[in-house]
Amino acid sequence: MEERKNVYGVVLAGGVGARMGNVEKPKQFMEVAGKPILILVLEKFVIHPGFDKVLVLSPKQWMRYTEDLIRKYIPQKDNVAVIEGGSTRNETIMNSIRYLEQEQLLDEETVIVTHDSVRPFVTHRIIEENIMAAQEYGACDTVIPATDTIVQSVSHEVISDIPDRSIMYQGQTPQSFKAKKLKRVYESLTAEEKEILTDACKIFVIKGEDVRLVQGEVYNIKITYPYDLKVAESLIC
16 A cells, blocks of 8 residues: 655645636636646646645636546546635645545644645746645745836835845745644734735745745746736746
8 A cells, every 4th residue: 555645736726816817717728738727736636746736726616617628638647636625825735634624634743835826837846845844834925036126106006115135035826834734824914914925935024934945946837817827838838
């Protein structure tokens, strides 16, 4: 019997892609080079030997469609489970942890590698370093150094500050965690603290917990706007 690794891929496909414009379906189902973007992401995750299982978090109304796509494109579909996402990004991640708990797969060493379903150019190296950093430190974020000057404006009209670019980074995904620790820290937040969350790493930052940096890649882009689809096509071709 194969030894359990206690590592799970968590692909966050719960969004509806409002910034993509007037489209018929969420952006993770749009195609790049003839395949749905979600499938391009899953292909990277299901072939990685570090995962016990890959969880896909989907909007309830798109779960059947997601399952049909996986049956069509992913030969190793027995290693993939589609579960319902939550009302927010972080609630979606919590749903993945609740699933692991229900399946009696959750312990103090369980690691989840959470990744955007519309970030198809993640590499084996990035995934591997996320797993190792989460196992050793409990939490990590994939980032790249900021190349442009960052301008802060509180009023959205005039500059408030221009921070030192040398200490600024742009966040990507995966973001990876020891799942039980993430759940404990999240449940310790007040309602007001939850209101200001932008992503899962901020859960740790708010509570003064360290989050290790993992080096990303410039081409590990998130497909958010119609222009990004053209960039993605050019990267594949």
